Amino acid sequence: MKNLKYFDKKEAIFQAMLELISKYGFHSSPMSEVAKQANVAAGTIYHYFKSKDELICALYIRLREKFVDNLFKTDDSTKPFKERFRHFYLQMIQEAIKNPKEFYFLEQFSNSPFVTNIPKANLQALDQPMYDFLRKAVFTQVLKDIPPKILVAFVIGSATSIIKLQLSGEFKMTSSDLELAFFACWDGIRKG
Amino acid sequence: MKNLKYFDKKEAIFQAMLELISKYGFHSSPMSEVAKQANVAAGTIYHYFKSKDELICALYIRLREKFVDNLFKTDDSTKPFKERFRHFYLQMIQEAIKNPKEFYFLEQFSNSPFVTNIPKANLQALDQPMYDFLRKAVFTQVLKDIPPKILVAFVIGSATSIIKLQLSGEFKMTSSDLELAFFACWDGIRKG
Amino acid sequence: MKNLKYFDKKEAIFQAMLELISKYGFHSSPMSEVAKQANVAAGTIYHYFKSKDELICALYIRLREKFVDNLFKTDDSTKPFKERFRHFYLQMIQEAIKNPKEFYFLEQFSNSPFVTNIPKANLQALDQPMYDFLRKAVFTQVLKDIPPKILVAFVIGSATSIIKLQLSGEFKMTSSDLELAFFACWDGIRKG
Amino acid sequence: MKNLKYFDKKEAIFQAMLELISKYGFHSSPMSEVAKQANVAAGTIYHYFKSKDELICALYIRLREKFVDNLFKTDDSTKPFKERFRHFYLQMIQEAIKNPKEFYFLEQFSNSPFVTNIPKANLQALDQPMYDFLRKAVFTQVLKDIPPKILVAFVIGSATSIIKLQLSGEFKMTSSDLELAFFACWDGIRKG
DNA sequence: AATGAATGAGTGTTCATTCAT
DNA sequence: AATGAATGAACACTCATTCAT
Structure with missing residues (x-):
């Protein structure tokens, strides 16, 4: 109770x-x-x-974890990587669009000097699942041989930007638009 | 005087x-x-x-204009598009890395509620050159047939993310890394 | 239990x-x-x-009583007054030096507006033993004919000040220094 | 202006x-x-x-200086020491009684943990004139050979206590009472 | 008797903005 | 145009006290 x-x-x-x-x-x-x-x-x-700052930081970590967890909750590792990645990418975009407050908060926070209050190691830990996910695919030669950090930045960055486009209201994204976005990303990183 | x-x-x-x-x-x-x-x-x-807000907004517009102008100042429209795009993409990254304060300010601003103080039309106008640049390439079938808004979001988003990676100091990007980043983007959007 | x-x-x-x-x-x-x-x-x-104030006041009375009691606990009324006074004076200084927390609390309290929360009669009662002690000595003409209130103030005041000097750490008092202090006080108040 | x-x-x-x-x-x-x-x-x-604390400390130093200055403003070094000391002692008491607010503030401050905010050297400097005054008299054998620190403590302490007695209202001091107080102090410290 | 989460009035302090000079 | 002292509303935060358990 x-x-x-x-x-x-x-x-x-x-x-x-x-x-x-x-x-x-x-x-x-x-x-x-x-x-x-x-x-x-x-x-x-x-x-x-303890303070407003601490509350904000705790909220950030909490939402960030939830967000990343979500991306892999429905990942089916028996499926081919392309399919898994498609699921991952679209999931990311759709989750954010469904939770605009959380997305805005996260973006605002991570683009503010606030973010430096969180130790780098902690920040890294939050992203770890995504690194692992992509690194393995590089290793199995499904993806181009690009340093995982760059890979993650590329993927997240493009998705983030597309989310903002949709949330800004200046462009109404259809599901075929999402498909185009996915393919842009996929073609950018897949091997061969 | x-x-x-x-x-x-x-x-x-x-x-x-x-x-x-x-x-x-x-x-x-x-x-x-x-x-x-x-x-x-x-x-x-x-x-x-008139006020702090106005000063901040004026600064944003100023820096944003300067930043976009810069991207096209050395554009050579006689060159093949791939080369022009490569120049554009790397220029964007390098400019930001050379001017981290301006980059941080712009990111912080555009991810904060501040940004809503600026009329959408004005914001659009700032990005116009980039739309035009990419739209033409779609038209001439050099790029995939993706709505220009998505195209711009994709390109800018991926570049922005890579800039942040470099500025965060947790990854030291070599020029061959930059080349990999460019190709990721290019392969994502080029036709065929 | x-x-x-x-x-x-x-x-x-x-x-x-x-x-x-x-x-x-x-x-x-x-x-x-x-x-x-x-x-x-x-x-x-x-x-x-009942309240913080009450707790503090109760603590004050408690410590004050304990402090004064202490001064007379080992008083031997069969001894000559000079000796008894010497014992009293040095005891006061030594007790305080041995219990700096209590001394600081008492001083802080009695120099703050807090002290007005305690009825004057109560405060007087606390000091009564000292008045009696000195008044008698005036009566028996061992001490100058000074109003006991002044006498008490003089004695307590000088001792208090010397305690602070020692506790401040800026002067390390030897036992012969203490003797000098005692004689200063004694010569000040003794008759003849 | x-x-x-x-x-x-x-x-x-x-x-x-x-x-x-x-x-x-x-x-x-x-x-x-x-x-x-x-x-x-x-x-x-x-x-x-800069802060409440700083204001309070500044006020303390200011009042302390003023208080000590006052004691020597009317000192006539051509007079015999006894007379000079009498003037000093009574002046101290009368000044305080005329300025009870200042006196209460000073006492409250110097018996609170606040006082530790002021460097010891500064505190010493405030008392310097009094040390010098009494030290000289020790040197010329007018006063007992007591360490000046103790001497100052004794004199100030007894006077302070008498001031409090008067300000408390529980004892109305006549000028002959003051004279008695002076002699108590004087007999305590004078040589021979 | 004992707990400690909850309260909310009250504190020291900051800061965008104004305005007399 | 330029100053910077002055303003006072607004803020983050504290803490004596209460009360349901």
Whole structure:
């Protein structure tokens, strides 16, 4: 019971912060507003988090993990790599589009000086599954012999950009557009 | 003389703001600090800009224009498209790496809610040259028949991501790595 | 058992408060910290004391009583007054030096507006033994005919100041220094 | 003009802080109240002082200097030492009684952990004139051969205590009482 | 009796902006 | 045009105290 309550509040705080930051940005999301939106007293937030910064960082790690986990949850390693990659790539785009708040928060955070508060090792760990996924495919000669870091950057970067395009509302992406995007990426990295 | 001074101050303010924001972020770059760094009184900034927001937006537009202009300044339209694109792509990466402050500022800005202060039409206008560049190549069947918006997103997104990889310091890119990156992008979008 | 426990907790709270205030002062000694240091829940403190102020006042009275009691515990009324006074004076200094936390707390308290929370009558009562001690000596013409209040102030004040000198660490008092201090005080008040 | 205004505000802030702290203590003297009492905006205080602590420390040093200066302003070094000392001792008591706020502030400060914020050397410097005054008298064999530190502690301590007695209101000191106090001190330290 | 999560008023401080000079 | 002292609303955060368990 106690635990239930505990998690409820922590969760509510996370959710409120996410909502506010994704809409108004870091510095237009005062703790008082977070408290209000989470139905919690201002002081309560400080039982769960040492500071605003820490709350934001914790939220980032949490969402990042969830996001990456999601990409591989439905990965079927018995399938051919191309199919697995297609699933991965489209999943990434669709997940982000379904959760724009989380996507905006993550992008905003990782493009701000905030990100330096998180040790590099931790950041790397978050991306590890993606490195492993692509590195193996390089090893088995399915993908071009490109350093995995570059590979990951290329794939994530292109997907991210396409997500932003869709979320910006200035371009309504059909499923065949998504297919085109996938092929652009795939042709860019596949061997031969 | 007067004019010179005038431009000097405005310029100094821009420069100071760029420096501070790229290092500390929007909300850790107080106007008083900008003033100090620009060797100008706090009040003086308000002769040139209506508000902090306006200053930041003006800086964004300015840097964005400069950045895109740069990409095409050395474009040689008599060359084959592949070569022109290669130049464009590598130029983009190298320019950003040479000007990390400007790059960080632009990324930070365009991933923050700030960006909504700028009318969409204006934002579009900034990217126009890139659309035109790629659209023509689709038309002449050099590139896959992908909607230009997607094409631009794909190209810019992958390049941006690679720039970040390099600037993060966790991967030292050689020129052959850059070549690999270019080919990944090129193979992704070229026809046939 | 129960009683033992009861006293243990109250004692632990007193001790924790003493420790914190003597080191950090009133307003840097939060109840939560007191609770932590006393190995007690924050709420528990409020079973024993109505408020922080009350706790602090209770602690003051307690330490003050203990301090004064101590001065006369080993008083031998059969001895000549000069000897008794010498014992009293040196005892005061040595006790304080042996218990710096208590001394600092007492000084801090009695020089703060807190002290007004304690009724004057109570404060007087605390000092009563000292008044009596010196008044008698005035009466028997061993001491100058000075109003006892002044006499007490003079004696306590000079001793207090010498204690602070020693505790400040800027002067290491030898036992012959103490003797000099005693004689200064004694020569100041003795008759003839 | 500018300077006049400047000092006016700084002075008003000092005065307001003194008033509040002497009455309510450090932690019941919020900056907002200081601002109000000084007829100044809260932010203005921070143009003159980096923090509340710094303001308080600056005030301490200021008052301390003023207090000690005062003691020697009317010293006549041609007079016999006894007379000079009498003047010094009574002046100290009378000054304090005439300026109870300053006295309370100084006592409160110097008995709080605040005092450790001020480098020991600075504190010593404040007392220097008193050391010199008494040390010389030891040297010329007017006073007992007691270490000057102890001498100063003895004199200041007894006077301080007598001041508190008077200010507490529980004893109304006549001028002949003062004379008694002086002689107590004098007989304590004079040679022979 | 004992807990400690929760409260929310209150604190010190910052900072975009103004305006008299 | 230029200054920078002054403003005061807004902020992150603290902490004495309460109360359901």
